Amino acid sequence: MDGRRENIIAAISVITLVILIVIARVALKLSKPFFLIFGAGVAVILAVFAYLLLSTRYNRRRRLLESQLKSEGQELRIEYSFLKKVAGVPIKFRYKELEEATDGFQALIGKGASASVFKGILDDGTSVAVKRIDGEERGEREFRSEVAAIASVHHVNLVRLLGYCNAPIAPRYLVYEYVSNGSLDCWIFPKRSSQRRRGGCLSWNLRYTVAIDVAKGLAYLHHDCRSRILHLDVKPENILLDENYRALVSDFGLAKLVGKDESLKFVSAIRGTRGYLAPEWLLEQGISDKTDIYSYGMVLLEIVGGRKNVSYMDDEKAKSKRKWQYFPKIVNEKVREGKLMEIVDHRLLEGGGVDERQVKTLVYVALWCVQEKPRSRPSMAQVVDMLEGRVRVELPPDTRMVLVDFLGVDDSATDSSSKPRVGFVSNQRAQSDVECSSTYSLATTVMSGR
Numbered sequence: 001m002d003g004r005r006e007n008i009i010a011a012i013s014v015i016t017l018v019i020l021i022v023i024a025r026v027a028l029k030l031s032k033p034f035f036l037i038f039g040a041g042v043a044v045i046l047a048v049f050a051y052l053l054l055s056t057r058y059n060r061r062r063r064l065l066e067s068q069l070k071s072e073g074q075e076l077r078i079e080y081s082f083l084k085k086v087a088g089v090p091i092k093f094r095y096k097e098l099e100e101a102t103d104g105f106q107a108l109i110g111k112g113a114s115a116s117v118f119k120g121i122l123d124d125g126t127s128v129a130v131k132r133i134d135g136e137e138r139g140e141r142e143f144r145s146e147v148a149a150i151a152s153v154h155h156v157n158l159v160r161l162l163g164y165c166n167a168p169i170a171p172r173y174l175v176y177e178y179v180s181n182g183s184l185d186c187w188i189f190p191k192r193s194s195q196r197r198r199g200g201c202l203s204w205n206l207r208y209t210v211a212i213d214v215a216k217g218l219a220y221l222h223h224d225c226r227s228r229i230l231h232l233d234v235k236p237e238n239i240l241l242d243e244n245y246r247a248l249v250s251d252f253g254l255a256k257l258v259g260k261d262e263s264l265k266f267v268s269a270i271r272g273t274r275g276y277l278a279p280e281w282l283l284e285q286g287i288s289d290k291t292d293i294y295s296y297g298m299v300l301l302e303i304v305g306g307r308k309n310v311s312y313m314d315d316e317k318a319k320s321k322r323k324w325q326y327f328p329k330i331v332n333e334k335v336r337e338g339k340l341m342e343i344v345d346h347r348l349l350e351g352g353g354v355d356e357r358q359v360k361t362l363v364y365v366a367l368w369c370v371q372e373k374p375r376s377r378p379s380m381a382q383v384v385d386m387l388e389g390r391v392r393v394e395l396p397p398d399t400r401m402v403l404v405d406f407l408g409v410d411d412s413a414t415d416s417s418s419k420p421r422v423g424f425v426s427n428q429r430a431q432s433d434v435e436c437s438s439t440y441s442l443a444t445t446v447m448s449g450r
């Protein structure tokens, strides 16, 4: 009850009692009933005063506590949102917020095998990339592994997950920081005339820093996280470039968290992308961090050559007979022949500024990474040391590269970005263990090299 109201009620009751006593005095004189009424009246007045005293004290104390709690609550809220910002804990978004941020999912900035990515701007002005994960069961699996893998990691070379939205019925969404220069493939492979995309020809210096950035991001995942994280889909389409062309590893949809003390090798259904898959995975001999290192080596070769590792031969006759070139094998031969510079992206050689020593380092490291035996490959931490010049890079052993995965394909097969990931049905494996049943057949073949 409000204090002022209490006082008014008390005053009215006291005045009423006094009036009653006065009336009783006039009506009853000093008789016995008068003294009874008088006594009762005084007792009531005393009780009203006692009540007033206690309730005023109680209210004052309650108001004090309330204001204390309010200010503490506010402090806690400020502290919580500060901690959230500092720790980078992913936020849960409402579908409506994402719809507003992307203006109804208008600006599509990328599309992969399992997701569409839209540009958006949050209320506070932050630019974001909103990834809508398509597909029911697979979507759920990719969503979970992506959140589990990236929610807890923070590194300058890993794309930052700002939040997620998993409203019932609607597709699942992941909200990432927006990385303004798109993916690496647009910056190293020549643009096809039909393509309308951002990009250009990345300079040699920037290619070298990108190689180091990606190695650092992967080294962090392999060595410095609480559980070892295997990316399992390292390819140029999953490497993003920011406004300063620093590289960030993205797309953790296939990532696996492995306990630090867990066996280094384990079996997993073949997924990932054609052209970057390590032989041990194709041969179902178990995967490990060395599987990522193989894919990284394949990406390094594409960075140096500015071309896909698996491509059609240029001449039309060969094309009609489906003759392939396997760039890693060409690189291996050129290295042995001492003609290293012949494999460098021609567009870079025309412009000059290619450091031959760096080319040698990058190519040697790449050939170490794509060694067929996983144990011959370096760790990601060693790769960083080699690229940054702390460790000398020896000439890698000659590899036969007899095992090449490629698909029974059509013309667009050299563009992995437009293709579903590889699905592989093994005789021994249950169908449910297979990542996706694409229309492609996976073949293992001996490549001619050129």
Ligand SMILES: Nc1ncnc2c1ncn2[C@@H]1O[C@H](COP(=O)(O)OP(=O)(O)OP(=O)(O)O)[C@@H](O)[C@H]1O
Residues within 6 Å of the ligand: 109, 110, 111, 112, 113, 114, 115, 116, 117, 129, 131, 159, 176, 177, 178, 179, 180, 182, 183, 233, 237, 238, 240, 250, 251, 253, 417, 421
């Ligand atoms: N944070 C981001 N900022 C800017 N562009 C992005 C971002 N995330 C993704 N993209 C763009 O969207 C494309 C597809 O994204 P992503 O690779 O995550 O999808 P996906 O379906 O998981 O791909 P995949 O085919 O490897 O399964 C990327 O190649 C890139 O061009």
